[in-house]
Amino acid sequence: MSTPVGELDLPFVGFGDDRNERLVATLRAAEQSWLARGEIGYTVLRYDDVVAVLRDKRWHSAVPLVVEMSAEATPEFKMRRRESILSAEGDTHVRLRRLVAPAFSPRRADKLRPAMREVVNGLVDRVASSGTADIAADVCEPYPIPIICELLGAPKADWELFSRWATDVLRVFDNNFKVDMPAIIAAQDGLDLYTRNLIADRRSKPRDDLLTDLIAMEEAGDRLTTEELVMMVEAVIVGGTDTTRNQLGLAVDMLIDHPDKWGLLADDPTTAPRFVEETMRLNGAVRATGRVASCDIEYRGVLFPAGSIVFPALASANRDASVFTDPNHFDPTNRDSGQPQLTFGSGIHYCLGAALARAELQEALPLLARRMPNIRRTAEPRYKIATAGVFGPTSLPVGFDPT
Numbered sequence: 001m002s003t004p005v006g007e008l009d010l011p012f013v014g015f016g017d018d019r020n021e022r023l024v025a026t027l028r029a030a031e032q033s034w035l036a037r038g039e040i041g042y043t044v045l046r047y048d049d050v051v052a053v054l055r056d057k058r059w060h061s062a063v064p065l066v067v068e069m070s071a072e073a074t075p076e077f078k079m080r081r082r083e084s085i086l087s088a089e090g091d092t093h094v095r096l097r098r099l100v101a102p103a104f105s106p107r108r109a110d111k112l113r114p115a116m117r118e119v120v121n122g123l124v125d126r127v128a129s130s131g132t133a134d135i136a137a138d139v140c141e142p143y144p145i146p147i148i149c150e151l152l153g154a155p156k157a158d159w160e161l162f163s164r165w166a167t168d169v170l171r172v173f174d175n176n177f178k179v180d181m182p183a184i185i186a187a188q189d190g191l192d193l194y195t196r197n198l199i200a201d202r203r204s205k206p207r208d209d210l211l212t213d214l215i216a217m218e219e220a221g222d223r224l225t226t227e228e229l230v231m232m233v234e235a236v237i238v239g240g241t242d243t244t245r246n247q248l249g250l251a252v253d254m255l256i257d258h259p260d261k262w263g264l265l266a267d268d269p270t271t272a273p274r275f276v277e278e279t280m281r282l283n284g285a286v287r288a289t290g291r292v293a294s295c296d297i298e299y300r301g302v303l304f305p306a307g308s309i310v311f312p313a314l315a316s317a318n319r320d321a322s323v324f325t326d327p328n329h330f331d332p333t334n335r336d337s338g339q340p341q342l343t344f345g346s347g348i349h350y351c352l353g354a355a356l357a358r359a360e361l362q363e364a365l366p367l368l369a370r371r372m373p374n375i376r377r378t379a380e381p382r383y384k385i386a387t388a389g390v391f392g393p394t395s396l397p398v399g400f401d402p403t
């Protein structure tokens, strides 16, 4: 007989304002229990349970709740939200995922590596001789958009436009709908029309890009509709912009405190994949995701009634001592737990852009290390609010030896 979750005596982990305090509180709770109570719902704390919840299809994505639960978003705005791969579940999600996954292969990501190096070099060129930079604003912020444009096949002349739409579409996560709604709606409409034109163009003139691949993807006679193609482009922007830029910022932020490792990365770029995994493990831009129980769910003797909300805490799972030896120690070169870090999630919603994000980080980090030797802080970094769905530095001022 399972105990209803509401009757359990659980540690409490609140949202909190300080990211370090919040992480410490989460890790302390993980020592006592696999589950904690929070302001909204429950936090799943340990590696095996986080993976189990993310792999259990009865737990549905909580992405739609971001807008649904907002008191400020108008009913018209809520009506506009179309289903996305991020929020789809069941057969709809399985079908979408099967159709689009081959287009997000490591091979397609690898083809973009020269473009990634060109973009990062171009951004560093602007600051290299001065020996000072704000890594967050000068490098991380602008980096992902040209890559996404290159991936989709949007012409260079439109990158600015794209960048503005992406910024405004992403405001949906800022929880400030009263102010942001008009900008979000205008960006969604602009992007929508633009994407439809791009799709029409690729249908008549196929090219070597993701959009052409997505149009051509076919399985057992099934294909993506134009609506679904438009949705996928928005999902790539929503999923692939803020995440990558914040993850890069967090990785550099961490490496500044490890000058020997920064030097190693500069001298031996082949270590980059290990650096990416280890910085993502200890300092992930996505520290938790959300799930809603689609029915009554019994797990580990606990009954979660339908509608229960849980937050699988990727950040504390990534520091679970039963999986990672000496889990708080930063060890990019020797760590080999045999288990993946969880900042890309797990299960059916596992990050579709993981190969692309890994390539972007693997290209950017050694280049920055080589072109910004002897990097050090010149002022305190500033960060997004601790509860941000995608977390990272908004300002990371550094000095380095001019190159």
Ligand code: HEM
Pocket: 061, 085, 086, 087, 097, 235, 236, 237, 239, 240, 241, 243, 244, 247, 285, 286, 289, 290, 343, 344, 345, 346, 348, 349, 350, 351, 352, 353, 354, 356, 357
């Ligand atoms: C370091 C950068 C990134 C991080 C940390 C990250 C993290 C994540 C996580 C944790 C999820 C799963 C969310 C959940 O289960 O609720 C996810 C899903 C997703 N990501 Fe990423 N992501 C990154 C980069 C990207 C990029 C570059 C793209 C696009 C090219 C992308 C596209 C997506 C999409 C479309 C999904 C939804 C997949 C599905 O629901 O089936 N992500 N990402």
